[in-house]
Amino acid sequence: MMRSDSIRKALKFTNIVMILASIVPFIINTLYYNITLNQYEGIIENVYSANSLSSNLKNDIYTTMWNIVTGKTTFKDNTQYALIGRIRENLDELEKNANSEDNGYLVQVARNTLETMESYVNSIGDNIARERPVRENEELLGEIASVSDLLYDVIQKFVAAEMELAHIQNAKIRQSMDLMTLTQVLLFFAILMFLLRNYRQLNRRINEPIWRLKTMASRIAQGDLSIRVEKPEISELDELTDSLNTMAEKLIKLIDQNVQKQRNLQKAEMKALQAQIAPHFMYNTLGTILSLAEDGQTENVVTTTLALSSFFRLSLNKGRDWVTVAEEKAHVENYLAIQKMRYGAILEYDFDFSPEILKESMLKLLLQPLVENAIYHGIKKTRRRGHIAVKGTAEGDSMIFTVQDNGLGMTPEELEKLQANLLNYDVSSPGSGFGLYNVYKRIELYYETGDGLTVESEYDKGCTITLRLPIVRTQAAQPAPDQTQAAPTEGA
Structure with a gap:
């Protein structure tokens, strides 16, 4: 032409x-x-x-x-x-x-x-x-x-x-x-x-190629991504034509990527469900209960059993994704009460939550994976007495939660690698750090923010994980009517 x-x-x-x-x-x-x-x-x-x-x-x-x-x-x-x-x-x-x-x-x-x-x-x-x-x-x-x-x-x-x-x-x-x-x-x-x-000349030279581009855009909007347009007769529309053709190609790739991301998200949800159920945690807890029973520690058996029951009741939460801060706090208290029975004097913890945030809504199972991470990747790797501090407070339109431990901590290289894994985690082959990634990704999906989780750590001095969550007032927690009281908080 x-x-x-x-x-x-x-x-x-x-x-x-x-x-x-x-x-x-x-x-x-x-x-x-x-x-x-x-x-x-x-x-x-x-x-x-x-x-x-x-x-x-x-x-x-x-x-x-x-x-x-x-x-x-x-x-x-x-x-x-x-x-x-x-x-x-x-x-x-x-x-x-x-x-x-x-x-x-x-x-x-x-x-x-x-x-x-x-x-x-x-x-x-x-x-x-x-x-x-x-x-x-x-x-x-x-x-x-x-x-x-x-x-x-x-x-x-x-x-x-x-x-x-x-x-x-x-x-x-x-x-x-x-x-x-x-x-x-x-x-x-x-x-x-x-x-x-x-x-008349310009109208003839412009209308025809623009009509072709308009037709292409309409068909793309209708879902036909196979259409392509040849270079027009006027040079000013070259770039627009190339952009539309490129856009159609990229849309195909983006759709494929989105399908793949949906598959990965479904895999992550399945992995998160498995992490919530945590069969090995149940196995260890039942072993602890059995040991207590053999030693005749009936009161501790009752306390641990009630804590385990409440822990799984709050974990399941009747399929709801949102809970109150008070429910999330009770869930973590039950978890730590059970762990306290296992580790005894080497594990100490305390809670410090502002009363005004206890009735606010938050996504469930955000704090427990952080506490679990502090125990298994921090405190268990040291010979000294471990301490975990869980805090929650309000700051403007946000809630700030911190989980701080005095465990092994991480070197700068390990911390950098962990932060990189949070952004590019392969959920199809989960390994260490899945619990943190699960929390990070769920915050990103539900709260639509990329800076909801931050990690600070210093080797041999411990680790501090911070959650910054916007207060979601339109998402009522709808607490269950038969909430089980959490186990008593045990401190240092």
């Missing part, structure tokens, strides 16, 4: 085309519009300045010189030259901003006319200084009026020329606006056609 181009590249090309098609014409039109508008504003400014100059030109110059000739003001006040200076500055500004050569020529004519007017003003000044007859100054005043009219006419021609340019610029502005509008309309339709074309 021929592979098409990347969708990412197609979208990138589409975006670039749209951006360029939108921005470039807009920038060009905007620049042209701004340039034309600036020229138009310059023309309007020139017209305004020229009108302001011409409106005051005739009256101001003639009136100023008339007042000098008639003696109302003196020539030495220089008001006439100040006025001429302002007019010259205005002409300089108009010449600077002239928008055509013809307008610049008109400003130059106006400047020459102003110089002629200034020469007449100088003549009036000379006549006044030499005290010439007033008649001569009146004649000069008439010439100034004529020159003022000429200057006014020149300025008006400049205004007319600038107004013509303003009209032309205004037409250009309208044209630029019309062109911009037309360009935007054409661009809109061009982009619309381009997008519709790309949409």
